[in-house]
Amino acid sequence: MKRRDFTKLAATTMVAATGSTLAAKQTKPNLLIFQTDEHNFRTLGCYRDLMSEDQAFVWGKGVKVDTPHIDSIARDGAICDRYYSSSPVCSPSRASFVSGLYPINTNVYKNGIPLKEGLVTFAEVLKQQGYSTSYLGKWHLEGIKEKPGFAPKRKFGFDDNRYMWDGGHWKKMGLKEDGSPYVASIGSNGKVNTRVDGADEKSFTTDWLADRTMEIIERDQHKPFCIMCSIPDPHTPNTVRAPYDTMFKDLHFKNPKTMDWPLEKMPKWHRVGQKNTCLEIDQDKFQQYFGMVKCIDDNVGRVLGDLKAKGLDQNTIVIFTSDHGDMLGEHKRTNKSMPFEASARIPFVIRYPKKIRPGKVIHTAYTTVDFAPTILGMMGISETIPNAEGIDGSSAFLSKELEVNDDRITYVTSAHQNAVTAVNQRYKLVLTPIDDPWLFDLEKDPDELINQYPKPEYKEIGQRMKTALMNAMKRANEPMLVSPKKPLIVETRS
Numbered sequence: 001m002k003r004r005d006f007t008k009l010a011a012t013t014m015v016a017a018t019g020s021t022l023a024a025k026q027t028k029p030n031l032l033i034f035q036t037d038e039h040n041f042r043t044l045g046c047y048r049d050l051m052s053e054d055q056a057f058v059w060g061k062g063v064k065v066d067t068p069h070i071d072s073i074a075r076d077g078a079i080c081d082r083y084y085s086s087s088p089v090c091s092p093s094r095a096s097f098v099s100g101l102y103p104i105n106t107n108v109y110k111n112g113i114p115l116k117e118g119l120v121t122f123a124e125v126l127k128q129q130g131y132s133t134s135y136l137g138k139w140h141l142e143g144i145k146e147k148p149g150f151a152p153k154r155k156f157g158f159d160d161n162r163y164m165w166d167g168g169h170w171k172k173m174g175l176k177e178d179g180s181p182y183v184a185s186i187g188s189n190g191k192v193n194t195r196v197d198g199a200d201e202k203s204f205t206t207d208w209l210a211d212r213t214m215e216i217i218e219r220d221q222h223k224p225f226c227i228m229c230s231i232p233d234p235h236t237p238n239t240v241r242a243p244y245d246t247m248f249k250d251l252h253f254k255n256p257k258t259m260d261w262p263l264e265k266m267p268k269w270h271r272v273g274q275k276n277t278c279l280e281i282d283q284d285k286f287q288q289y290f291g292m293v294k295c296i297d298d299n300v301g302r303v304l305g306d307l308k309a310k311g312l313d314q315n316t317i318v319i320f321t322s323d324h325g326d327m328l329g330e331h332k333r334t335n336k337s338m339p340f341e342a343s344a345r346i347p348f349v350i351r352y353p354k355k356i357r358p359g360k361v362i363h364t365a366y367t368t369v370d371f372a373p374t375i376l377g378m379m380g381i382s383e384t385i386p387n388a389e390g391i392d393g394s395s396a397f398l399s400k401e402l403e404v405n406d407d408r409i410t411y412v413t414s415a416h417q418n419a420v421t422a423v424n425q426r427y428k429l430v431l432t433p434i435d436d437p438w439l440f441d442l443e444k445d446p447d448e449l450i451n452q453y454p455k456p457e458y459k460e461i462g463q464r465m466k467t468a469l470m471n472a473m474k475r476a477n478e479p480m481l482v483s484p485k486k487p488l489i490v491e492t493r494s
Helices: 003-025 066-074 090-099 124-126 207-221 281-308 367-376 392-397 456-474
Strands: 029-035 078-080 132-138 174-176 179-181 225-230 316-322 348-351 360-362 410-412 420-423 427-431 438-441
Touching: 029 281, 066 281, 066 316, 066 348, 090 124, 090 367, 124 132, 124 179, 124 225, 132 207, 174 207, 207 225, 207 281, 281 316, 316 367, 348 420, 367 392, 410 456, 420 456, 427 456, 438 456
Parallel strands: 029 225, 029 316, 078 360, 132 225
Antiparallel strands: 078 348, 174 179, 316 348, 410 420, 420 427, 427 438
16 A cells, blocks of 8 residues: 555544544534425335335335335334324424424415524524534425425525425525525526426435535534435425436336225215316326335435444434325325325334334324424423424333323314324224214224214214314314314214
8 A cells, every 4th residue: 555545544444533532522413304395104114114014005916115214213223103193284293393283383384485584493492402403304394485496595494404405396406606505497588497308316306405415514524513405305395306217117006995986985074175176097197106216315325324334323313204294195185284194193203312212113103293392301301392283202212111002182173274183003983074973993994985984883882083183272272173164063963
């Protein structure tokens, strides 16, 4: 070996050793959150592993996308199989996630409304504890009319929000000479658009956000950091860069069983006034959706590898989650807004080395309202978010048990103010102004096809779910209870 090469290697080794030593001395845990948009939990291997075959492969046997990197977070930490969006649309769920409040109390009860001024987030609490706080990607909490709306003036505790934008699912990004971001896909009219043309492993938005995340980790690795990377995929438009755009072209998606269920047997609240009807699988769009998920997983793997290379993996809490799901053809629907599992239930996996037992499964029902108080409790932060409505579930995550089966009942609201839902680890009750109460037994009927509410053997559980739901709505000032346009139908039994 030449002397100059030896000297270069020695210097590199010394820098790496110094970084590892500093990382080892860091007592406060770092926090890294990946949040995707409109992500169906069945596309993740770690969730399929918890299901029966017919539930894991609703689009046909063997129709899947492998997600080893996201799965590794669950394998090395915990997976929640009953985590829900507080309201299964973008902005309300995101508002709850950062604040610990129900959507109506954040001011964001539907999309396009700015987050309440002065509201305290988990990032603000961590910032006051000496954390470097950064947010990258889709924010959707400023109500900015002109998209994309980079680096909003209001930061809500995220000191570095250079790469935050308020709206839009852009597919191609770039950096100007001064380091500021821009949407790199421009139409002939000079306006930014969501086309994927020409995007590569450097400019495609998912890859681009992963690169920026690693740059921030490099910058902040010697102090406690909190980074939230909000990836706008796999939300529509269903397009992805090569080679992911053709990676699943040989997969054939079959109709989910619930797509072929007679419409007249479905709830009225599902049949009336709903958009995004899906009566036939669009093979290309579903293949592209899987491609987006695969690209996300590969980039999660890149960032996890970077943490490990820097000696930060053992002192960093890593979370992968989403804001809401995607029906993907179930119950004749696509996209979101429904109380059905595919729309309201979200992935939530977390790794916290030496604190959370590897392979832990949590069956307790949580929503995005619970995230902020739980993560602060898990990190040992005594300061709390003022008036937080979510619970601190940290003890469940940090306990020695490999399975947690608390029977807690929580509730999900609706941005359209047309349904409220009570849910626990087995049952789900949906109340609306236009239909009889619907009670699903998720253990016996995971497809959510049969209304158990009128049956005598379910009377007690139906009443318990209804009482819990009414109490939760009162505490949260739920609009459908306080000043509903039409009264909820809460009883139909004779």
